[in-house]
Amino acid sequence: MGDKILKIDKLPTVRRLPAYLRLLKVFSSQGIDTVSSGQLAELMGIESILVRKDLELTGISGTPRIGFRISDLIRSIESFLGWATSTDAFLFGVGQLGTALLGYRELGQSGLKIIAAFDTDSDKLNRTFNGVRVFHVDKAPELLSRLNVQLAILTVPPEHAQQVTDLLVMNGIQGIWNYTPVSLEVPEGVTVQKEDLLSGLAVLSVRMSRAVVSQRCEEGS
Amino acid sequence: MGDKILKIDKLPTVRRLPAYLRLLKVFSSQGIDTVSSGQLAELMGIESILVRKDLELTGISGTPRIGFRISDLIRSIESFLGWATSTDAFLFGVGQLGTALLGYRELGQSGLKIIAAFDTDSDKLNRTFNGVRVFHVDKAPELLSRLNVQLAILTVPPEHAQQVTDLLVMNGIQGIWNYTPVSLEVPEGVTVQKEDLLSGLAVLSVRMSRAVVSQRCEEGS
């Protein structure tokens, strides 16, 4: 069929799903069992119509005057994201960011279980960070295939990013959550999700400078 | 005029600017002084036409057959983002993520200088993390106004997020880079940029599940 890279649409919606999930779980823990698009919109800082559009994707329909059943939504969103069942992952690069991710408890609640970490620094080897054991990268190939791990988190220094990636690909990795600034080369079929911490800062910077400008305009008027 | 929240468009472009900047600086350090949209596109994994559209925003125009002057681009992007001059920031919440951000060297190269950190944990007070001194949150009001700090990074536990925000707002903060999952309430004029680590994971999860599906289809055909 298509020789293009597989794209998904509704990407902004998918990005918002974790935030919905969080809110829904809070409601749920409070014993509340329905919620309206308006309530969610208020808490998310978006329009209610957008919430309804987003929730359309889950296949759950609400009831007029009442809203949506929270338990249904949670189940449906989790299943849509594949978070209903836990996925094992390896983390590569136990630096500061890597360690932070190892200790990030929400990942576990999102169906992601980091079962081992890898580094080359002898100070870190065979130690445990946030409950996760650190192995030498040389051990990765064997463990990848033995434990059939399909997802890797990449927090290595940029100069090693491609090299580690090649190793991962050779051992059957399916997805890479890439926190390095490197655009990784991977064969078709391997999914890379790149994160750039600076892009958020860029947006903040621009919005702040515009806020100042608009303030000046108001003063002038 | 408008009673709506200030919006910026070209947001996807703004998000890509830091990545361009990184590449341009690499080229620059290699003594290369021009680059074509095609080269940048290749490295970014996007279409060259999109690169040209993005660079339009900087106001720099290229020359046919040659491309763009790297030094001009760097200067222009940095100035567009307000990264040419350094901005002082405070960080609140010296947990694992907070510590990671304190040690994130690229922030310094992006015009962001974290000059102090704040926490309430007595184990952390008056110590130095990644070269940044940690003070008790109670000291924040005085230091905020004395040092005229306009930007704060929020990595506190969610239950304290709004409370710390209120304190920041009371002391004249202009922007908050919010790493907590809380939708902060702030008065008009204060810019909040919210980050959600899970949204990237959500995208990865969905793309991976689709990749598997498309593989199945290919097998079937």
Next chain:
DNA sequence: ATTGAATTGATAATAATATATCGAATAATG
């Protein structure tokens, strides 16, 4: 039962973003 208030969801309109096309400009080449 009937009415009223609130909320959904189908459809449509608008806005934002990405991609395609192609003439014009430019430097390198012969």
Next chain:
DNA sequence: CATTATTCGATATATTATTATCAATTCAAT
């Protein structure tokens, strides 16, 4: 100096995302 290959950038188009409108539905109250 003319030719050629390359790249930009103006314009047009396609795609995607958000917002608006409003009839239909449902529960609650009378």
